[in-house]
Amino acid sequence: MFTPSKRMRFLGVGLASTTSGGFLVSKAKASALQISKLSAPMFERVPDELVAPDWSLLEQQNALENLPRDALEKRCRELALQLHRSTKLDGAREAISAGQNAQLIVQNMTMNKLQKALHEKEKGKKSDRTLMFPGGKGRHLTADEVIVQKLALEEAKKKEEVDKAAKKTRREARKAEKAEIEEKWKGMLAAHAAAVEAWKERCARLREAGTRAKDLPKKPKRPLKPKPKPAEDVSDSDGDESGGDEE
Incomplete structure (x- = not known):
């Protein structure tokens, strides 16, 4: 259809x-x-x-x-x-x-x-250049206000680079954590499938021995998928990654 x-x-x-x-x-x-x-x-x-x-x-x-x-x-x-x-x-x-x-x-x-x-x-490309005095007018490069503003801009630039490196580290750690969880999840699913097969065989033997259906052992419960630890900054996580509980 x-x-x-x-x-x-x-x-x-x-x-x-x-x-x-x-x-x-x-x-x-x-x-x-x-x-x-x-x-x-x-x-x-x-x-x-x-x-x-x-x-x-x-x-x-x-x-x-x-x-x-x-x-x-x-x-x-x-x-x-x-x-x-x-x-x-x-x-x-x-x-x-x-x-x-x-x-x-x-x-x-x-x-x-x-x-x-x-x-x-319309949006244009974001420029990484900094305009120290957007109001125009002449300035002495040796003036105190110029030196103070230049130092502040340098500190802000360093802080931005440090934050960017920290975000990258957190993203990589979160990506590695999700990969580890996926491997663990696959192992849990395989173990659950093996447990279900063993349960079916046991139930078949018990039924042949005359055990009533209500007295049969319960089917093994499907495990829950592990979830990653809550991220400190939600914006650090990659947009294409999802933590759905799919098999």
Whole structure:
């Protein structure tokens, strides 16, 4: 069954395999040349070759039990013909609707790319340069205020580098901790699976020996996944890491 999520995945795979639309599903920045290669929207209509059904057959109020056999057979043939026409017309409209929806998705993806590029252009690249006196006017480099401000800027720079190194150390430690937890979790799952198999074999032997079902040993409980220690700074943790309890 083609659910909306499956259709989106198929559309993404199809776009990724093309040279003109592959950039829409990638994380790279979009250029004006790439966007210009996208095809313009197409407006389709039902082909004239498809004849519309004759819906007037539904309005006939003749009692079917009073019609002769020939008339009934003729009416059945007419209804079958109109149903066939309706099916073809409905299929064409569904295909047109699917194409229009795909165009809307491509247009939305293009708009998101343009919005991201515009946002980056408006925001600009952050500069690491420091403006000591944004108000302008001349200053003596040997003045006390210049020396004090320069020392303060140097201290702030050193503190920023120390904080950055500390954050990096915490991120690496947290990453190593999560890797260790994953290995431990795999071992716990393997031990649980072995315990379940042993429990099944034991229950089978007990049932063969005549033990009642309510007297059988309980199934081993599935262990809970260990969680990492709470981070001191939530912003230090990597955004792509998650601690879900998935097998």
